[in-house]
Amino acid sequence: MRANRDDPSKTANEDGSDIDRRRITLASDGPALIEGPVELVRPDGTVVCSDRFLVAVCMCRRSKNFPFCDTSHRKRSRRTD
Numbered sequence: 278m279r280a281n282r283d284d285p286s287k288t289a290n291e292d293g294s295d296i297d298r299r300r301i302t303l304a305s306d307g308p309a310l311i312e313g314p315v316e317l318v319r320p321d322g323t324v325v326c327s328d329r330f331l332v333a334v335c336m337c338r339r340s341k342n343f344p345f346c347d348t349s350h351r352k353r354s355r356r357t358d
Contacts, residue, residue, distance in 0.1 A: 307334040308346035317344050 302310040314328040325344060332347035340347045 303336075307350055308335055310334075319344060 289293040299315070300312045304310065311334060312330045313330050314326070315332050317325045317327075317334065318332045327332065327345070335343050335350075337350040339349035341349065
């Protein structure tokens, strides 16, 4: 594969055809944000798909909706008056 100079979001295959790249943004204290649609393969081999334009993938494994983030990584604290 080689980069396409005209469009950095595309890469060329060996046969010259273009491949779309997906951007993944890693948050320091949160999920990986992936431009969708995406297909995720779990460790057990099952496949999970999302057609959303931006998908939050859990990195902390606390999500009840794993592999998708449900914001369980956020610290919860009670306000005291």
